Amino acid sequence: MTVTSFDDSVEIALGSNTQTSVKILNYGATVLSWKINGKEQLWLSEASKLDGSRAVRGGIPLVFPRFGPASGNHPATDKLPQHGFARSVTWELLGQVDDHTVQFGLGPENLPKDIAAAWSYDFTLIYTVQLLQDSLKISLDVKNPGKEAFDFNVLFHTYFAVPEVQNVTVAGLNKLAYFDKVASAQVASDSEKEVTFCKETDRVYRNSPAQVEIKEGSKTLFTVQASNLKDTVVWNPWTEKAQEMSDWAPKNGFHQMVCVESGVVADFAKLASDASWTGSVILKAHI
Numbered sequence: 001m002t003v004t005s006f007d008d009s010v011e012i013a014l015g016s017n018t019q020t021s022v023k024i025l026n027y028g029a030t031v032l033s034w035k036i037n038g039k040e041q042l043w044l045s046e047a048s049k050l051d052g053s054r055a056v057r058g059g060i061p062l063v064f065p066r067f068g069p070a071s072g073n074h075p076a077t078d079k080l081p082q083h084g085f086a087r088s089v090t091w092e093l094l095g096q097v098d099d100h101t102v103q104f105g106l107g108p109e110n111l112p113k114d115i116a117a118a119w120s121y122d123f124t125l126i127y128t129v130q131l132l133q134d135s136l137k138i139s140l141d142v143k144n145p146g147k148e149a150f151d152f153n154v155l156f157h158t159y160f161a162v163p164e165v166q167n168v169t170v171a172g173l174n175k176l177a178y179f180d181k182v183a184s185a186q187v188a189s190d191s192e193k194e195v196t197f198c199k200e201t202d203r204v205y206r207n208s209p210a211q212v213e214i215k216e217g218s219k220t221l222f223t224v225q226a227s228n229l230k231d232t233v234v235w236n237p238w239t240e241k242a243q244e245m246s247d248w249a250p251k252n253g254f255h256q257m258v259c260v261e262s263g264v265v266a267d268f269a270k271l272a273s274d275a276s277w278t279g280s281v282i283l284k285a286h287i
């Protein structure tokens with residue numbers, strides 16, 4: 001394995017097999033690309049800005065410390081933009097842990113003034129990205145070195161590349177209650193056997209199982225194995241929403257992606273002074 005640092009990003013490749021690799025942008029510590037034997041596993045919009053002017057549209061943006069838009073009833077995070085700041089600030093590359101693992105760090109000193117003023121807690125984030133033969137392990141440590149407790153949401157907003165989303169299902173969430181963000185309503189339970197995609201889909205499953213699968217017929221494309229991340233968000237914008245997003249291209253690219261996002265979003269996690277928290281997810285591609 002080799003780790004190569006560039007000015008704006010870092011790349012890990014499996015030994016001499018550069019066909020299996022992961023590329024992470026320092027901006028947002030966003031995983032931009034994850035390839036196995038040359039095949040890209042993540043969807044990235046062709047119109048995504050990669051110059052640090054806005055959050056990346058695709059790959060794996062990190063959501064912290066709030067999920068979604070300001071609710072108006074959580075003063076500690078209500079001044080922050082949608083999905084918080086972690087995805088739209090430049091992280092520090094801390095270095096490589098071993099020949100297939102790198103770490104990024106973020107603290108108050110890395111925040112622009114307006115964000116630091118909007119969220120004035122002391123915090124340390126350590127993001128670890130580990131490339132394995134057929135999987136990618138990503139984990140986030142959140143530490144509170146300050147005197148004051150803080151609340152946070154966190155989410156690994158993973159855009160999986162799929163051949164055609166209409167042939168894809170998500171298994172493991174069957175018959176669970178979820179919050180339907182499209183209808184703005186709680187759905188008591190899902191009668192579908194597996195989640196299917198034929199329209200805009202935006203669901204928050206609270207207390208979801210640790211493992212969910214993205215399937216194409218009977219074939220498993222990806223296994224998502226989460227640890228200490230109790231919720232799962234499933235999102236596909238479909239025609240109109242994709243049209244509305246200026247950084248979404250091609251416009252019909254929603255057919256080739258599905259977001260299955262592990263995190264803590266239905267409620268805020270609370271971190272006391274001196275406490276720390278770790279959540280991780282292993283994304284396994286079945287190729």
Ligand SMILES: O=P(O)(O)OC[C@H]1O[C@H](O)[C@H](O)[C@@H](O)[C@@H]1O
Nearest residue numbers: 082083181202203233234235259
């Ligand atoms: O456009 P963004 O801020 O990147 O958000 C993209 C999407 O993220 C999540 O999946 C949310 O559940 C969606 O409601 C949101 O549309």
